[in-house]
Amino acid sequence: MTSANIASTGNPPVRIIDTTLRDGSHAVSHSFTVQQVRDISKALDHAGVPIIEVTHGDGLAGSSFNYGFSAVRDIDLVAAAAEAVTDAKIAVLLLPGLGTVHDLREAHAAGAGMARVATHSTEADVSVQHFGAARDLGMETAGFLMLSHRTEPARLAKQARTMADAGCQCVYVVDSAGALLPDGVRTRVDALVQELGDDAMVGFHGHQNLSMGVANSVEAYRAGARSIDGTLRALGAGAGNTPTEVLVTVLDAMGIPTGVDVEAALAAAEEVLAPIVRRMPVMDRSSIVQGRYGVYNSFLLHAERAADRYGVPAYQILRRVGEAGYVGGQEDMIIDVAIELAGLQRQAGEHNERVSA
Amino acid sequence: MDHRPRPIAAIVGPGNIGTDLLIKLQRSGTLDVRYMIGVDPASDGLRRARELGVEASAGGVDWLLDQEVVPDVVFEATSAKAHDANAPRYREAGIAAVDLTPAAVGPFVCPAVNLDEHLDAGGGTAPNINMITCGGQATIPIVSAVSRVTPVPYAEIVASISSRSAGPGTRANIDEFTETTSHALQAVGGAARGKAIIILNPVEPPMVMRDTVFAAIGPDADREAITESVHRMVAEVQQYVPGYRLKSEPQFDEPRPDWDGNGRVAVFLEVTGNGDYLPPWAGNLDIMTAAAARAGEQLALAWAHTKPDATNQKVQVAAK
Numbered sequence: 015m016t017s018a019n020i021a022s023t024g025n026p027p028v029r030i031i032d033t034t035l036r037d038g039s040h041a042v043s044h045s046f047t048v049q050q051v052r053d054i055s056k057a058l059d060h061a062g063v064p065i066i067e068v069t070h071g072d073g074l075a076g077s078s079f080n081y082g083f084s085a086v087r088d089i090d091l092v093a094a095a096a097e098a099v100t101d102a103k104i105a106v107l108l109l110p111g112l113g114t115v116h117d118l119r120e121a122h123a124a125g126a127g128m129a130r131v132a133t134h135s136t137e138a139d140v141s142v143q144h145f146g147a148a149r150d151l152g153m154e155t156a157g158f159l160m161l162s163h164r165t166e167p168a169r170l171a172k173q174a175r176t177m178a179d180a181g182c183q184c185v186y187v188v189d190s191a192g193a194l195l196p197d198g199v200r201t202r203v204d205a206l207v208q209e210l211g212d213d214a215m216v217g218f219h220g221h222q223n224l225s226m227g228v229a230n231s232v233e234a235y236r237a238g239a240r241s242i243d244g245t246l247r248a249l250g251a252g253a254g255n256t257p258t259e260v261l262v263t264v265l266d267a268m269g270i271p272t273g274v275d276v277e278a279a280l281a282a283a284e285e286v287l288a289p290i291v292r293r294m295p296v297m298d299r300s301s302i303v304q305g306r307y308g309v310y311n312s313f314l315l316h317a318e319r320a321a322d323r324y325g326v327p328a329y330q331i332l333r334r335v336g337e338a339g340y341v342g343g344q345e346d347m348i349i350d351v352a353i354e355l356a357g358l359q360r361q362a363g364e365h366n367e368r369v370s371a
Numbered sequence: 372m373d374h375r376p377r378p379i380a381a382i383v384g385p386g387n388i389g390t391d392l393l394i395k396l397q398r399s400g401t402l403d404v405r406y407m408i409g410v411d412p413a414s415d416g417l418r419r420a421r422e423l424g425v426e427a428s429a430g431g432v433d434w435l436l437d438q439e440v441v442p443d444v445v446f447e448a449t450s451a452k453a454h455d456a457n458a459p460r461y462r463e464a465g466i467a468a469v470d471l472t473p474a475a476v477g478p479f480v481c482p483a484v485n486l487d488e489h490l491d492a493g494g495g496t497a498p499n500i501n502m503i504t505c506g507g508q509a510t511i512p513i514v515s516a517v518s519r520v521t522p523v524p525y526a527e528i529v530a531s532i533s534s535r536s537a538g539p540g541t542r543a544n545i546d547e548f549t550e551t552t553s554h555a556l557q558a559v560g561g562a563a564r565g566k567a568i569i570i571l572n573p574v575e576p577p578m579v580m581r582d583t584v585f586a587a588i589g590p591d592a593d594r595e596a597i598t599e600s601v602h603r604m605v606a607e608v609q610q611y612v613p614g615y616r617l618k619s620e621p622q623f624d625e626p627r628p629d630w631d632g633n634g635r636v637a638v639f640l641e642v643t644g645n646g647d648y649l650p651p652w653a654g655n656l657d658i659m660t661a662a663a664a665r666a667g668e669q670l671a672l673a674w675a676h677t678k679p680d681a682t683n684q685k686v687q688v689a690a691k
Binding site: 075078079080083085110111112114115116134136137139140142143323338339340341343344345346347349350353354357 | 527529531534539542543544545546548549550566568569570571572573574578581583585587618619622624629630635637639
């Protein structure tokens, strides 16, 4: 299909937000350098991606013992990205309870034009002060309802309403664990579209744990989502995100306008990102377990580290974390669970020794 | 035996916190809790207080200061804005104040760490102390336990609480929690730099409050001494918060280059409430009322026996 044909399909356009430099930060343990951020932002900007998110994986002020320290302060990375682009807007993520309005002001001063405020999918009211501050700063806004799979559509829509009323211009159904299947995406996006009407856009942020990133994004679009997240080569937490270059290729094939140059997006993935990143996220036992049990994707590398330190399998830690209902941000509980499992393992070992004796 | 009359206390703010505090203070018996103050005559909290034998009024602080016998100590369980307005009036009336709001008019106090430093009312002025935050009350003792053994260049805490225990005030200004707690980790905990994180978890049945303390320590820090100090501090906090406990032994990590060459100690805590008025999972609220009760009792005893003569005080107030 040629682009002339696409223009004639009459499909409404969709906005692509690339978060390689934010969600992808998890997959590189927050080690992005100024030069890498410059190169990746420039390539995305050249491809016509309108918004590029740059922050520590856990958002502003995420650099910490609990989430991992950044090699370069994310405010400096925001500034580097803002300098490297000509058209794209730079977005930052903020998780209330971790990042503050003070951090947002700093990011804005460094060149961020959009604030994305993320809460667990039942806790939207903690974002009210941050949306207010972002709008006062003149920033565009989006809200993230994390681990949306845990919250039923009607309740999720009410949470979206809280964000929209606080000044949020686009509310995202965020599949933080890659646990949603297309039905679950459709009912949630539909509920938000019905609730928000013209008050705010609806967005979708997908992950690859069950290999559904692109398919779920297409489903979200069909249900009315008009802003969709991706990362180059799926670089992201857990099994990785919806791959931006595949997403725009599929949308192009469907005749859905994105404004992104597919060739340039493929080049950004192949020629800029691939040489930078040594270890790409994969759908392996641990990350599939995350998808199946709905475990926050950023927990993966932390679970692997705790597995090494305490001698228990990462997927068992993740499963236990999922059963306990821990939410985004509770990375400390991974160590807690690993200690508990190691204790049980030791007890079982001692018991077996006694039995065999 | 001390035969002096018990200091008189008032609680301002008849919400869940105020009621839980009342139950704790009555059980302890150190103070004579005489008044519960609100602003809404239909308040359940005022009714509950009356049932517990306390004189309750919806007349606000105006009513309280009009009483023939004003209290020695007031517990403020309202809002930062209300306490900002009330604090000077308490001081002028010679009433010591224990502030459970984020107003922080007075110094941060964590009973197990620095209460003794703030019991002395310098110059005869009624003292005012602030109870920091729930996460601060749970974690600052541990940071202090480490920093009294070895320098702590950086301390970070994660407080996880049940969504149902986070009230509208906390939700509307969650930055206040992170900022206040961070400052207190330094000012009271003794860390050179502090960082605080709060997580609201909606899981049902509600999760019990959890707190994790990460402290950076030098590569040669004495691990045995730190562990011993942490255990001693936990026992100290348990004196007033019986449900405060270590989930596991302190965990030590080797120094790493990305930690500026420092090692790390991690301490995992669980805070189960006493279930007085608030449910046991709301350990975050319980540790605030328990710490406030502890601090208020000591403060009132110290203040009631050192303040200028109560009768004169009353005359001075009346003359204004």
